[in-house]
Amino acid sequence: MAHTQGAYYVPHGSHWPIIGSIGLFSTVIGAANLFNGGSGITSTPLMFLGLAIIIFMMFGWFGTVIRESVAGTYNNQVDVSFRMGMMWFIFSEIMFFAAFFGALFYARMYSVPWIGGEGHGGLTNYFLWQGYTPTWPTNGPGNIGGNFETIPAWHLPLVNTLLLLSSGVTITFAHHALRAGYRRALLVWLGATVALGAAFLYFQATEYMEAYTHLNLTLHSGVYGSTFFMLTGFHGLHVTLGAIMLTVIWFRCAKGHFTKDNHFGFEAVAWYWHFVDVVWLGLFVFVYVL
Known part of the structure; x- marks a missing residue:
């Protein structure tokens, strides 16, 4: 009742x-x-x-x-509770990725230069790692994991950036269609969002295979390899979860579960998807480009 x-x-x-x-x-x-x-x-x-x-x-x-x-x-009180819960969940996800971005920043801006001789009169470099050049990307002193090559930013990473940005547009169109009561357009745009997310995951898997088989870029490639795969890998996991949630929402929309004024389930997943888009933009800039 x-x-x-x-x-x-x-x-x-x-x-x-x-x-x-x-x-x-x-x-x-x-x-x-x-x-x-x-x-x-x-x-x-x-x-x-x-x-x-x-x-x-x-x-x-x-x-x-x-x-x-x-x-x-x-009732309305439950709707407010759901919204607050989703906000706190996304905030926790922001802190999760902030920790990994912080590790990347610390390694690149502090640890690597320090080992390379900056600060303390270069004593660290002289006594511990003579001859080490503090460049980025690096697998650290001792050439951990062997020589490797990086993923070119303007190839698959650029394609994936365009895919995720496009998916942010399609899910926004789907939201507008839902609010306007256009059920068929809603299903089309939401389905396009799922397809774009699946394409992103396909190209990321292709990128990983290229890294492991031809570039010798692995989790064992020192500090760069570990930070690269931790950041992009966890983001890929979030895209996977988001695509699964969008698929569930698509089936719910097909059953007519949401109305113009009552559709927070859709909005919550849209919030999550936009969050995933923003995180990828940070990854593209700080991991691939810079």
Whole structure:
């Protein structure tokens, strides 16, 4: 039964939080054992079991929320709570990437010059790494991982930049179509956004294969390799999650779940997608170009 808009909504009891906790606990324990050289059922099998439980929890919990929303259970207070929750989630994601950008900045602007002899009269370079030239990109003193080449910024990275920028436009068109009540245009523009995201992931996978097979640029290529793959890899993971969410939203739109005035589920995913676009622009400039 639908609740009065001015009433305070009290959610019912749910078993999904405890299931999610079990999945997270199993994943962390299994991954920790695997990374520390463990074997047997408490390593890889436990980690994948935990991941399967998490996926099961997400399908079940989000399905419950969708059914409650479609049934008219939620009121204005719940809508405000959802919006605040999404804002804080995106803020946490901003801090997540800020940490990696900070590591890149610190390594490039402080650590590498310091090892190369800047500051302290060049004593660090003289006693520890004589002959090391502080240039960027670098795999550090000792040529860790061997010589490597970088990904040219004006090839696949530029293509991916254009793809993501275009996807930001298409999802905005889809939002306008939803607010105007044009259901067919909504599905077309939203589908185009998913397709652009999939194309981005394809070209990023191609770029990674090129890096590993021809450029000798890997996670083991010193500080540049680690920061490059951590930043671009986590961004690719976020694009993957965003594309999955957009696909779910597409099916919901096809079922007519959203209205002109009540469609925060769509807006939340659009916010997330625009965030992913902005992060990529930072990556393109500070990782590929500069």
